[in-house]
Amino acid sequence: MPQDVQDNPLLDSRDLRLPRIADPCVMVMFGITGDLARHKLLPAIYDLANRGLLSPAFSLVGVGRRDWSDDDMREYVEKSAREGARTEWSPAIWEQLAAGMRFVTFSDFEDDEAYSRLTDVVAELDGTRGTKGNRAFYLSIPPSYFPAVTERVANSGLVDEAPGSWRRVVIEKPFGHDRASARELDELVGRIVRPDDVFRVDHYLGKETVQNILALRFANTMFEPLWNQGYVDHVQITMAEDIGIGTRAGYYDTIGAARDVIQNHLLQLLALTAMEEPTSMDAAAVRAEKEKILAAVTLERDGVLDLDATTARGRYDAGFQGGVPVKGYTEEDGVPEESTTETFAAVRLEIANRRWAGVPFYLRAGKRLARRVTEVAVVFKKPPFLPFDAAATAGVGANAIVLRIQPDEGITMRLASKVPGTYMELRDVTMDFGYGASFNDESPEAYERLILDALLGDAPLFPHQREVDLSWRILDPVIEHWAASGAPEGYRPGSWGPAGADELLARDSRTWRRS
Ligand code: BG6
Numbered sequence: 291m292p293q294d295v296q297d298n299p300l301l302d303s304r305d306l307r308l309p310r311i312a313d314p315c316v317m318v319m320f321g322i323t324g325d326l327a328r329h330k331l332l333p334a335i336y337d338l339a340n341r342g343l344l345s346p347a348f349s350l351v352g353v354g355r356r357d358w359s360d361d362d363m364r365e366y367v368e369k370s371a372r373e374g375a376r377t378e379w380s381p382a383i384w385e386q387l388a389a390g391m392r393f394v395t396f397s398d399f400e401d402d403e404a405y406s407r408l409t410d411v412v413a414e415l416d417g418t419r420g421t422k423g424n425r426a427f428y429l430s431i432p433p434s435y436f437p438a439v440t441e442r443v444a445n446s447g448l449v450d451e452a453p454g455s456w457r458r459v460v461i462e463k464p465f466g467h468d469r470a471s472a473r474e475l476d477e478l479v480g481r482i483v484r485p486d487d488v489f490r491v492d493h494y495l496g497k498e499t500v501q502n503i504l505a506l507r508f509a510n511t512m513f514e515p516l517w518n519q520g521y522v523d524h525v526q527i528t529m530a531e532d533i534g535i536g537t538r539a540g541y542y543d544t545i546g547a548a549r550d551v552i553q554n555h556l557l558q559l560l561a562l563t564a565m566e567e568p569t570s571m572d573a574a575a576v577r578a579e580k581e582k583i584l585a586a587v588t589l590e591r592d593g594v595l596d597l598d599a600t601t602a603r604g605r606y607d608a609g610f611q612g613g614v615p616v617k618g619y620t621e622e623d624g625v626p627e628e629s630t631t632e633t634f635a636a637v638r639l640e641i642a643n644r645r646w647a648g649v650p651f652y653l654r655a656g657k658r659l660a661r662r663v664t665e666v667a668v669v670f671k672k673p674p675f676l677p678f679d680a681a682a683t684a685g686v687g688a689n690a691i692v693l694r695i696q697p698d699e700g701i702t703m704r705l706a707s708k709v710p711g712t713y714m715e716l717r718d719v720t721m722d723f724g725y726g727a728s729f730n731d732e733s734p735e736a737y738e739r740l741i742l743d744a745l746l747g748d749a750p751l752f753p754h755q756r757e758v759d760l761s762w763r764i765l766d767p768v769i770e771h772w773a774a775s776g777a778p779e780g781y782r783p784g785s786w787g788p789a790g791a792d793e794l795l796a797r798d799s800r801t802w803r804r805s
Contacts, residue, residue, distance in 0.1 A: 496736030539624030604788030
């Protein structure tokens with residue numbers, strides 16, 4: 291290192307502005323022809339390459355059922371990168387990336403001969419591209435294929451340890467459909483790599499605004515003293531989408547809203563909002579605190595388990611959204627008429643610990659709602675005493691801090707203020723921090739951060755199997771209860787969900803935020 295760099299404390303090797311560049315490696319992507327790869331993973335890989343964060347040797351092997359040549363795959367990846375990438379098109383970067391692309395056709399995931407071709411292709415890339423034996427297996431495939439894939443990958447020798455190189459497996463949700471199947475899945479993956487080499491993707495953790503929850507809480511003095519049952523009345527976590535299920539009936543109808551996003555994204559948001567300060571930002575320290583929260587979550591309300599009172603579900607009817615006619619859920623292509631799958635789920639949770647005793651956390655998620663918004667709203671108790679005329683404070687609500695996860699990323703604080711004038715009248719006002727106004731750089735896509743971290747072996751943004759397990763512990767009883775309760779209640783597209791969701795809060799004399 292040059293002397294001036296060595297002497298400059300702002301520019302040492304720990305300088306956060308120095309790019310973290312991934313080791314040369316081969317990524318083998320199962321499910322490369324799927325929607326997730328096309329819309330998210332491949333554009334993110336291109337953006338990483340374009341930002342200089344991938345080694346020039348990075349190589350990508352696509353695995354799929356199509357009868358493609360390497361050039362066919364290059365054409366497909368190019369199209370997906372041109373359509374979805376955030377950074378500008380660079381022919382030089384593309385050529386370098388495309389040179390390391392190969393496609394291996396599998397008749398199905400039990401095709402033994404294809405695994406031996408895959409092994410040869412990976413060995414060839416190690417030799418020609420200098421990928422040094424480092425391998426990442428990206429499994430963007432339904433869990434039902436895991437037994438076939440993991441068994442054959444293990445037998446092919448592709449994951450055998452070689453000195454000085456690494457093997458990692460990146461897996462996409464769903465991590466099972468309940469606690470027992472999640473454990474089985476984990477056991478299968480455990481046959482091919484060590485637990486520390488498994489990277490479970492919850493793409494919400496790759497979002498800047500989600501990472502910022504820990505920054506807000508633990509890099510500031512102002513909030514933490516209030517962040518407890520002494521001051522917080524309740525917390526609302528909302529993930530509303532205005533879209534329907536689109537072409538994903540095959541996946542969605544077997545899953546429903548609770549498994550699709552509450553089991554992972556919303557419970558992770560809850561854990562980050564409620565956890566204690568970790569001793570460091572290391573994976574083990576952060577995960578340990580999240581696990582304690584997930585283990586303390588209870589579905590009981592004041593010590594009583596009554597899931598009819600503390601959960602709500604619904605599914606969208608036919609109607610209009612933004613003036614456009616839309617189908618009802620059961621009329622969507624591929625959804626069986628007798629389906630009982632929910633497209634909206636809400637649940638009231640409590641956290642049984644000293645910090646949060648008695649503070650309800652309300653979680654809701656749904657499709658075809660009024661608008662797309664994800665937020666965590668921490669709503670505070672009202673002041674114990676107000677030295678004003680009752681009329682002066684009639685328009686004042688409770689203080690709130692709203693962590694705006696998306697799409698209008700930022701933080702809002704709601705507080706009471708005097709209305710200018712010759713008498714005392716108070717009204718709620720908001721103070722805003724917006725990413726767009728405060729930072730010049732556009733935030734990277736969640737998948738850029740997560741793919742890079744997996745290639746670097748950095749685990750803090752990936753949930754551990756114990757978190758997955760504890761999240762299923764919370765949801766299993768809810769899903770079992772719903773399974774025995776027939777079809778969900780309908781709701782109007784463009785609304786905020788079924789009446790049952792409003793009733794859930796009304797039981798506690800509260801209302802949902804109409805974001
Ligand atoms: C996925 C769910 O995890 O998240 C989808 O499977 C959902 O159903 C998507 O639409 C939403 O992601 P984002 O990043 O747009 O909020």
